[in-house]
Amino acid sequence: MNCKVLSLLSVFLLFSCAKKELFIQEDLGSQTIENYSFEEPKVVGGSFYIDPVLGLDEGDGSKENPWKTLKHVLESGKVQYYKHSENYNPDSDLILVNENAPVKEGDELVLMSGYHGNIALNNFMFKDEWLTIRGENGQKPVLSQFKLTGAFKNIYLKDLRVIKSSYDGNDNYWETEVLNSSNRGSMIHLESINFHGKGSYVKFNNVHASTTENTNGWSAKEWLDKSASGFNLRAVEHVEIINSKIENVAMGISVDYGSDNFSVINSEVLLFSHDGMRLCSNNIKCYDNKIIGCIYVDSELPEYRHHDGIQSYARGDNNNPGQGTLENVFIKNNLIAMIPKGSNNLHGNLQGIGCFDGFFKNWIIENNVVLTDNYHGIAMYGMLDGKILNNTVIDQLDGNDKSPWIVIKNHKTRGPSQNSIIANNLVSRSLSYDQESLNVFEENNYIIGRDKFDLLSEIFENTEDFNMNVKVNDFTRKHIIDKGKTLENVYSSIWDINGKNREGAPDIGAYEAK
Numbered sequence: 001m002n003c004k005v006l007s008l009l010s011v012f013l014l015f016s017c018a019k020k021e022l023f024i025q026e027d028l029g030s031q032t033i034e035n036y037s038f039e040e041p042k043v044v045g046g047s048f049y050i051d052p053v054l055g056l057d058e059g060d061g062s063k064e065n066p067w068k069t070l071k072h073v074l075e076s077g078k079v080q081y082y083k084h085s086e087n088y089n090p091d092s093d094l095i096l097v098n099e100n101a102p103v104k105e106g107d108e109l110v111l112m113s114g115y116h117g118n119i120a121l122n123n124f125m126f127k128d129e130w131l132t133i134r135g136e137n138g139q140k141p142v143l144s145q146f147k148l149t150g151a152f153k154n155i156y157l158k159d160l161r162v163i164k165s166s167y168d169g170n171d172n173y174w175e176t177e178v179l180n181s182s183n184r185g186s187m188i189h190l191e192s193i194n195f196h197g198k199g200s201y202v203k204f205n206n207v208h209a210s211t212t213e214n215t216n217g218w219s220a221k222e223w224l225d226k227s228a229s230g231f232n233l234r235a236v237e238h239v240e241i242i243n244s245k246i247e248n249v250a251m252g253i254s255v256d257y258g259s260d261n262f263s264v265i266n267s268e269v270l271l272f273s274h275d276g277m278r279l280c281s282n283n284i285k286c287y288d289n290k291i292i293g294c295i296y297v298d299s300e301l302p303e304y305r306h307h308d309g310i311q312s313y314a315r316g317d318n319n320n321p322g323q324g325t326l327e328n329v330f331i332k333n334n335l336i337a338m339i340p341k342g343s344n345n346l347h348g349n350l351q352g353i354g355c356f357d358g359f360f361k362n363w364i365i366e367n368n369v370v371l372t373d374n375y376h377g378i379a380m381y382g383m384l385d386g387k388i389l390n391n392t393v394i395d396q397l398d399g400n401d402k403s404p405w406i407v408i409k410n411h412k413t414r415g416p417s418q419n420s421i422i423a424n425n426l427v428s429r430s431l432s433y434d435q436e437s438l439n440v441f442e443e444n445n446y447i448i449g450r451d452k453f454d455l456l457s458e459i460f461e462n463t464e465d466f467n468m469n470v471k472v473n474d475f476t477r478k479h480i481i482d483k484g485k486t487l488e489n490v491y492s493s494i495w496d497i498n499g500k501n502r503e504g505a506p507d508i509g510a511y512e513a514k
Contacts, residue, residue: 038242038265041130041156041203045106048073049136052114061102070109070133070143071117079131080104083123083196084151090197094127105154108132111141115166118145118179123196126154130203135159142166145179147189151197158205162187164228165212174211174226186232187211187249190239192258199236210247215271220346223250223273224297230269233259241267250274252291255281257315264289273297273348276309276336284329286310293340296348307348309336309370313357314382322357322412325384329363333497333510337371337466338396351376352393352404358382358411366390366492367510369468370404373397377404377427382411383440386420390484390492392468392509394460395428398453408433408440424484424492426459426509444485446508470513480508 048061050073055066057076067073080101086092103109106129131154135141141160144167148155164187167173179185187209192199209230215223230246233239235258244267246252252269255262255278263285269276269292276291291309310331316323331353338350352370355363361384370377370393377393380386388406395403406427410416422431422442429450433440448455458475461467470476484506486493494502496512507513 038203038205038240040205041132041154043106043108043132044129045104045108047108047110048103049110049112050116051112052116052141053112055112066112069114069116070111070141071119073103073109074119074121077101078103081123081131082125082127087195090151094125103131105129105131108134111135111139111160113139113141115168116141116143118147118167119143120145120147121149121152122193123150124148124152124155130154130156130201132156132158133160144168144173145185145187145189147186148199148202149189149191150193150195150199152190152199153201155201156203156205157207159207161208161210163208163210163213174228180228186229186251186254188230189232190236191232191234192236201238202236203239204231204241204244207241207244208247209244209249211249213248215248220296220298223295223346227273229254229274232256233262235259237261239263241265243267245270247271251278252276254278255284257281257319260284263287268292270340271295273307275307275311277311278308279310279312279329279331280315280326282327282329286329286331286334288333290335290337292335292337294338294348294350295346306351306354308351308354309372310334310353311351312355312360314359322382322414325359325361326363327361329360331363331365332367332491334368335371335466336368338373339371341465349374349402351379353378355379355383356381356412359384359414361385363387364389364491366490367495367497368392369466369497369510370394371396371463371466372404373400373402375402375405375429376407377429378406379409380407380417380420381409382414383408383417383420385418387487387490388420388422388425389487389490390424390496390506390508390510391426392511393425393427394448394456394463394468395450395453396463401450403429403450403453405429406431406445408437410434410436421487423487424506424508426480444483444508446479446483468509469511470507470509472513476513481513482507484508 049066051066055068057068059065059067077098082094085095105126227250229251230249231253234256240263242265247270251274259281261283266288268290271293273295313321314324314326359382363386366389416437418438425445461469482505497510
């Protein structure tokens with residue numbers, strides 16, 4: 001299956017500053033618009049079936065005589081895989097483990113409905129082909145956890161669920177050491193360990209990860225005590241998540257330092273008590289996702305003091321936030337909303353896209369919708385060669401002074417933001433950048449006004465239903481429709497959030513009305 005998404009990369013931008021002088025924006029890198037497509041690993045070998053209801057541990061893996069559970073298959077030596085021959089030497093030769101096992105790279109493990117256990121694998125590599133683990137069509141296989149550590153490579157998960165509360169041990173799923181010995185018991189945890197080597201090349205397609213399937217009756221304390229994170233990546237490169245759902249979680253997706261070349265496409269993070277996504281690595285594509293429903297947790301833990309739809313910070317060699325530079329991150333066509341449809345009495349005070357400890361170099365944030373009741377709609381502290389284009393950043397609640405802004409600030413300690421532009425955005429409260437910044441400009445934006453919540457119904461089709469399409473009327477014709485600036489070789493100057501072609505001058509915001 002191909003999931004084609006156009007990615008952005010830009011060249012020189014021609015635009016004018018507030019003084020109406022003409023500038024050529026240079027040193028933004030040599031970039032072009034190119035296609036992105038998901039390449040699904042091919043099954044070049046055999047298919048082996050696993051059925052918790054009808055299978056037997058002593059089966060042969062055929063459709064007629066399946067094995068019992070995925071956990072048993074992986075832990076009983078039925079799969080050939082590779083590992084490094086020397087610890088602390090990721091360049092050492094690979095040696096084959098379980099040489100006579102029936103399952104090898106290029107094969108697939110096909111899961112039938114039922115509970116398949118908690119999976120924890122250390123050093124699980126495939127050289128030339130992939131191992132596919134997938135749910136059979138129409139079936140509902142479930143795991144309570146999936147964890148890879150050490151050196152691993154070429155593993156593909158598709159069409160299955162990872163639900164922590166499905167754990168069938170004697171202890172509570174949120175307390176048992178089996179699931180919670182480290183990393184707060186994330187449902188899906190990928191971590192390189194230097195002693196063994198590097199983890200890389202793992203793909204997830206239509207994977208549903210959740211702490212439990214229903215949290216409607218949970219109190220704030222239950223959210224704090226029981227919720228687990230969805231995906232947690234630590235120093236793991238080339239990971240892709242597409243068409244997936246992460247629900248009822250603490251952190252939705254955490255891409256920690258050193259997890260470069262990550263993509264999350266057409267996926268959902270729903271009901272989270274921490275951050276929706278934390279993107280703290282280089283070369284990231286975050287396209288066409290929904291991050292909805294922030295849960296307030298009354299806690300003194302520092303990491304729970306503010307919530308973000310998408311958060312990022314750089315790290316230096318000392319691993320302290322704010323000391324490094326993160327490069328080439330593209331956040332496009334996403335919906336971020338503090339409160340889900342139908343409201344939520346535990347909703348948290350969500351910041352939209354918050355990047356407070358840069359530097360952040362060559363970041364492009366475009367065609368996103370942010371609905372929140374906080375000041376930080378899009379906030380970049382330390383932006384280099386960046387673009388914030390055609391975003392719709394709107395207040396979600398009436399009746400208080402809080403409403404979101406778009407801002408580029410200087411790094412807190414290391415100097416000014418540079419060579420960046422804010423253009424064609426539609427925002428509730430304000431739009432600004434530090435005057436000490438170098439070659440940073442804003443133009444062709446429209447500020448609705450922080451005290452004009454009633455005006456939203458005149459501009460948008462239905463904000464409560466997340467329908468942020470712009471109405472065509474006298475007001476929008478005057479202020480929004482055709483009032484944007486066309487920027488050369490920029491995705492959001494060609495298409496809107498739904499892929500609708502922008503003809504002529506683009507409309508301001510994420511949607512094209514005409």
